[in-house]
Amino acid sequence: MKLLITGGAGYVGSVLSNLALQKGFQVKAVDWLWFNEQIPLQNYSNPNYEFIKGDICDKNFTATLFQGVDFVIHTAAVVGDPASKLFPELTTKINYDASLHLIEQAKQNQIKGFVFLSTCSNYGVANDLATEDTPLNPLSLYASSKVDTETYLMEKSGDLNWVIGRLSTVYGLSPRMRFDLTVNDFTLCGFKDKKIDIFLPESYRPYIHTFDLSNILLTLVNQFDKVKNNVFNIGFEGENYQKIQIANAVKALMPETAINILREGGDKRDYQVSFAKLHRFIDVKQYFNVEKSVKEIHEALSNGLIPHPEEKVYYNTSPRF
Numbered sequence: 368m369k370l371l372i373t374g375g376a377g378y379v380g381s382v383l384s385n386l387a388l389q390k391g392f393q394v395k396a397v398d399w400l401w402f403n404e405q406i407p408l409q410n411y412s413n414p415n416y417e418f419i420k421g422d423i424c425d426k427n428f429t430a431t432l433f434q435g436v437d438f439v440i441h442t443a444a445v446v447g448d449p450a451s452k453l454f455p456e457l458t459t460k461i462n463y464d465a466s467l468h469l470i471e472q473a474k475q476n477q478i479k480g481f482v483f484l485s486t487c488s489n490y491g492v493a494n495d496l497a498t499e500d501t502p503l504n505p506l507s508l509y510a511s512s513k514v515d516t517e518t519y520l521m522e523k524s525g526d527l528n529w530v531i532g533r534l535s536t537v538y539g540l541s542p543r544m545r546f547d548l549t550v551n552d553f554t555l556c557g558f559k560d561k562k563i564d565i566f567l568p569e570s571y572r573p574y575i576h577t578f579d580l581s582n583i584l585l586t587l588v589n590q591f592d593k594v595k596n597n598v599f600n601i602g603f604e605g606e607n608y609q610k611i612q613i614a615n616a617v618k619a620l621m622p623e624t625a626i627n628i629l630r631e632g633g634d635k636r637d638y639q640v641s642f643a644k645l646h647r648f649i650d651v652k653q654y655f656n657v658e659k660s661v662k663e664i665h666e667a668l669s670n671g672l673i674p675h676p677e678e679k680v681y682y683n684t685s686p687r688f
């Protein structure tokens with residue numbers, strides 16, 4: 368089975384590509400390498416892997432990508448509220464316009480299924496446990512670009528079968544590491560600065576590890592007939608955490624870490640999410656949790672595997688071009 372993974376060199380896309388290869392999929396990864404040009408090299412010697420460098424905003428380029436492809440997993444985007452604030456025009460162009468022509472081309476090419484990576488940020492602030500039917504409340508351009516693409520996929524994609532995954536905030540190691548995500552960021556702050564700054568410490572969000580996420584996405588592809596044309600919150604029960612709980616997990620490992628509560632910050636997202644629907648449809652094991660991942664990130668930092676974590680490549684607000 369051949370997968371076209373857009374954003375295949377990204378934080379999620381590179382872990383997903385690796386796991387897909389391990390599970391016997393053929394992978395065609397596409398990326399314009401906004402952050403790190405080295406990522407695809409790790410798989411070049413695998414005959415089931417193909418990397419194509421290019422911009423998904425270029426319709427003529429994307430039209431050439433579908434030959435032999437069974438499923439598209441569309442991860443490429445301007446990702447995160449801060450990056451979308453810095454690059455608003457690009458956010459609309461990549462996250463919405465390019466997604467629309469990819470959906471249309473997938474339809475023309477009679478692809479078996481289109482998996483769209485959306486976000487639980489779409490819930491914004493929710494008082495009750497958010498299910499897939501909870502009204503959406505996007506608080507940023509990033510989230511509204513995802514909501515608009517979801518709407519197009521649900522209402523205008525015709526014969527194309529799809530799955531929308533509303534992802535929890537991701538954590539854990541990746542060949543394209545990100546240190547602008549809460550768990551990774553707090554672990555680095557504990558390691559490097561011995562201090563974690565938190566705004567709205569009691570606010571909740573759901574979290575998921577890169578590996579568990581990739582495993583779920585590939586399970587959805589493998590069981591596509593059962594899951595198609597559904598929206599799923601992607602995560603596990605028990606993985607809704609308050610920010611202070613994540614800081615405490617870091618402090619448990621690095622007791623000298625000071626936790627500093629800020630009066631102002633900006634990120635007001637506060638929601639807990641139900642994953643009951645996903646786990647009614649598929650049976651998938653959870654391998655990681657926040658505590659375990661804080662340890663793996665700490666170990667990678669201690670072993671010097673990421674010698675300069677402050678470098679721009681690890682932050683989505685500092686692309687190379």
Ligand SMILES: NC(=O)c1ccc[n+]([C@@H]2O[C@H](COP(=O)([O-])OP(=O)(O)OC[C@H]3O[C@@H](n4cnc5c(N)ncnc54)[C@H](O)[C@@H]3O)[C@@H](O)[C@H]2O)c1
Nearest residue numbers: 374376377378379398399401422423442443486534536537
């Ligand atoms: N990381 C999270 O916590 C999180 C949470 C919810 C949803 N998501 C979704 O998961 C997906 C992947 O996120 P990520 O954390 O891996 O982000 P990322 O920024 O690491 O990866 C995105 C990749 O897309 C590529 N890309 C961007 N624009 C492109 C273009 N025009 N042409 C070709 N490639 C392009 C980038 O070079 C990058 O490698 C996104 O769709 C995001 O909205 C992520």
